[in-house]
Amino acid sequence: MKNSLNQNFNQNNQKTLNWEQIQEDFKIKFGKEVFESWLKKMDLIETNTNFLLISVPTRFIRDWITSRYLDTVIEVIKSHNKNINRIEFKINTLSNEIDKSEQSLDKEESNVTFIKDSFIQYNRIDPNKNFENFVVGPSNSLAYEASKKITDNISSYNPLYLYSGVGMGKTHLLNAIGINLKANKKVMFISAERFMYHFVKSIKSNEMIKFKDYFRNTDVLLIDDIQFMNGKEALQEEFFHTFSALLEKGSQIVLTADRPPSKLTRIQERIRSRFSGGLVVDIQNPDFNLRFEIIKNKMSELNLRNNNQVGISEEIQKFICSEIKTSVRELVGALNRVVSFSRIYNRIPNLSETRIILKDLLNIHENKVTIDNIQTIVCKYFKISKNEMLSSRRSRYLVRPRQTAIYLAKMLTSKSLPEIGRNFSNRDHTTVIHSVKTIEKLKKEDNELNIKIDSLKNKILYNKEDEI
Numbered sequence: 021m022k023n024s025l026n027q028n029f030n031q032n033n034q035k036t037l038n039w040e041q042i043q044e045d046f047k048i049k050f051g052k053e054v055f056e057s058w059l060k061k062m063d064l065i066e067t068n069t070n071f072l073l074i075s076v077p078t079r080f081i082r083d084w085i086t087s088r089y090l091d092t093v094i095e096v097i098k099s100h101n102k103n104i105n106r107i108e109f110k111i112n113t114l115s116n117e118i119d120k121s122e123q124s125l126d127k128e129e130s131n132v133t134f135i136k137d138s139f140i141q142y143n144r145i146d147p148n149k150n151f152e153n154f155v156v157g158p159s160n161s162l163a164y165e166a167s168k169k170i171t172d173n174i175s176s177y178n179p180l181y182l183y184s185g186v187g188m189g190k191t192h193l194l195n196a197i198g199i200n201l202k203a204n205k206k207v208m209f210i211s212a213e214r215f216m217y218h219f220v221k222s223i224k225s226n227e228m229i230k231f232k233d234y235f236r237n238t239d240v241l242l243i244d245d246i247q248f249m250n251g252k253e254a255l256q257e258e259f260f261h262t263f264s265a266l267l268e269k270g271s272q273i274v275l276t277a278d279r280p281p282s283k284l285t286r287i288q289e290r291i292r293s294r295f296s297g298g299l300v301v302d303i304q305n306p307d308f309n310l311r312f313e314i315i316k317n318k319m320s321e322l323n324l325r326n327n328n329q330v331g332i333s334e335e336i337q338k339f340i341c342s343e344i345k346t347s348v349r350e351l352v353g354a355l356n357r358v359v360s361f362s363r364i365y366n367r368i369p370n371l372s373e374t375r376i377i378l379k380d381l382l383n384i385h386e387n388k389v390t391i392d393n394i395q396t397i398v399c400k401y402f403k404i405s406k407n408e409m410l411s412s413r414r415s416r417y418l419v420r421p422r423q424t425a426i427y428l429a430k431m432l433t434s435k436s437l438p439e440i441g442r443n444f445s446n447r448d449h450t451t452v453i454h455s456v457k458t459i460e461k462l463k464k465e466d467n468e469l470n471i472k473i474d475s476l477k478n479k480i481l482y483n484k485e486d487e488i
Contacts, residue, residue, distance in 0.1 A: 037072075037101050039064040045096050050089065057224050058085055059093070065110060070103050075112035080223050080254035082109045145202065145209055149195035155317050157310030160189055163301045167193045170272060171200035177299040179273035183280055184303035187349025190276035194242045197274055205239035212248035216255050236265045240272045246295075247277045251286040260291050267294075311341040311351055318352055322359060332358055336374050343382050354378050372474035376481070389432045389480060391443040397479050398425040401472075410445045424473070426452055427459035432480060 047055040061081055066073040076082045085093065090107065097104050151171075156164050163182050170180060182190050198209045215235075222231035235241075249256055266273055277284070280302070281295040306314070315337045336358060344351045357377050362368050369377060399406050402421040409422050422444070429440045430452065437449035444452075462469050 037064075037067050037097075037104075042097060042100055045099070046093070049092060049096055054089070059089065063112075067101075071106045071108055072097065072104060073108050073110060075110045077112065077226070078223055078228070079111055079257075080220075082111065083254055085109075145198040145207075146195050147199065149192040150199050151196045153317065153321070154189065154192055154196060155310065155314045157306055157313065159304035159306050159310060163189070163193060163303045166299055166301055167197050167274075170197055170274065178267060179275055179295065179298040181275045181277070181281060181295050181298055181300045182303060183277045183300070185278060185305070185346060187347035188303045188305070189348055190303065191244055194244055194274060194276060197240070198242055201240050206237070207240045207242065208235070208238040209242040209244075211244040212246050215243065215259070216248070216252065219255055219258055232262070235262050236269075238266070238271060240274070241266055242274045244276050245278070246275045247279060247284060249287060250284060253288075256288050256291060260288065260294075263291070263294060273298075305346050306348060306351075308341055311345070311348075312338065314348060314351060315341055315355055318355055331368055332362065333368060335371065336369070339371060339374060340378070343378070350381055354381050357381075370471075370474060372478050375478065391429045391433060391435065391440065394428050394432065394480055395425050395443075398428065398476060401476060401479075412445070423455040423458050424476070426455035428473075428476060428480065430456050432477070 043055075043060065046059045050059060058081060061076055062085070063075045064072060065075050076085070086109070094104065094107060097107075151164075151168060154164060166177070166180055167182075169176055182193060184190055194209060198207045201207050218231060218235075222228050249259060263273065275295065280300060281292045284292055284295075319332065319337070332355070337355075340351065340354050340358070344354055358369060358374055361373070361377055375382065395406055395409060398421055399409055402417075402424075404418060404421055408418055409425065411418070426440060426444060429435060429443070430437075433440075435443075437452045440452050441447040441449050459469075459473075463473065
């Protein structure tokens with residue numbers, strides 16, 4: 021009798037609380053996309069005096085809703101029943117849905133699921149990143165040898181965990197491993213971010229069975245940037261079980277990250293322990309010799325592609341190597357910039373021009389350029405006084421420095437022509453135009469003047485005393 025009364029009470033409450041109408045309100049409040057992806061999956065089980073019991077298919081969906089939408093969900097519900105102040109969730113994975121998914125897998129083994137289809141589009145191992153063109157030095161030799169060993173004797177240590185700063189060759193080694201093993205092994209190469217994308221999409225599409233089967237049925241799993249999983253509890257839970265299943269069946273796992281396992285502070289302890297249980301290798305910053313070898317190797321590749329038409333002096337190559345010390349990617353990027361300049365202007369840049377081309381990579385402090393500063397530096401260079409430069413005298417030994425200073429003021433400042441003229445003893449803007457055109461014409465004819473102008477630019481922009 022008591023149970024019957026409770027049941028009637030709950031039924032009456034549910035009648036007064038129109039769940040279909042509440043769901044329509046969710047759709048309006050959150051938008052159709054959020055509603056269809058997350059809130060539609062909530063089903064009302066029971067209404068109590070001050071709370072609701074709601075079922076959701078998975079723990080991940082519960083966590084996602086509670087962490088992002090719960091306050092607004094309760095606000096919408098309170099507009100229908102002001103006594104409701106909390107929600108309790110029940111995980112309710114329906115067995116018939118699982119059976120249905122399993123039957124679908126048995127019936128349509130040849131069918132390409134969304135996971136497989138989208139993964140095929142993403143899982144493209146770069147053929148240009150192989151062991152042959154990986155330049156080895158003291159800072160990366162252990163990582164290189166460990167990666168090679170995996171391709172010779174699979175599962176000699178498991179997992180292999182490579183870590184370093186950005187642009188140090190981690191992804192290159194993952195690619196190289198994949199290239200060597202894909203002929204005889206089932207290789208899966210994916211980033212941690214992409215792994216999460218498939219995980220979330222599988223939940224939203226009720227295809228977790230397919231997700232588990234797909235990611236656990238591989239001989240070699242290569243995962244890039246594992247630190248992306250930091251703080252993502254539901255993702256870590258699934259990854260741990262995938263990781264354990266692969267280890268149990270003898271599959272090889274290779275991981276890369278930007279820090280050692282001990283520094284992954286928001287990843288479960290049991291996962292960090294598994295990472296540390298294999299071989300952990302740190303890729304150090306490359307020394308000058310290794311950087312120079314990388315540059316020479318890249319130059320050889322460029323010349324091979326361009327019929328030996330790429331020519332950058334050894335002085336420039338060494339300059340790049342001496343200035344860019346922490347990232348191989350930035351090192352190669354710097355070389356590409358200089359080569360692009362060379363091909364666009366059909367000439368090899370000198371050291372001064374290289375500094376300007378690479379100034380953001382070199383992190384060179386750029387002086388605040390003023391016309392007064394330009395005049396001071398030009399006068400010092402040509403060994404004349406500022407009063408002489410600004411005078412009306414037209415002696416040859418004064419005219420050329422004056423024109424040079426006016427030219428540099430036009431090139432290195434945003435001042436208008438009249439403003440520049442006023443800074444040169446109130447000269448007319450036509451005098452400024454004449455000076456600029458004269459220097460531009462002389463630069464084409466006089467290489468020595470080019471060198472002087474470049475030296476002055478370096479001094480003005482970067483305060484390079486040794487360039488003057």
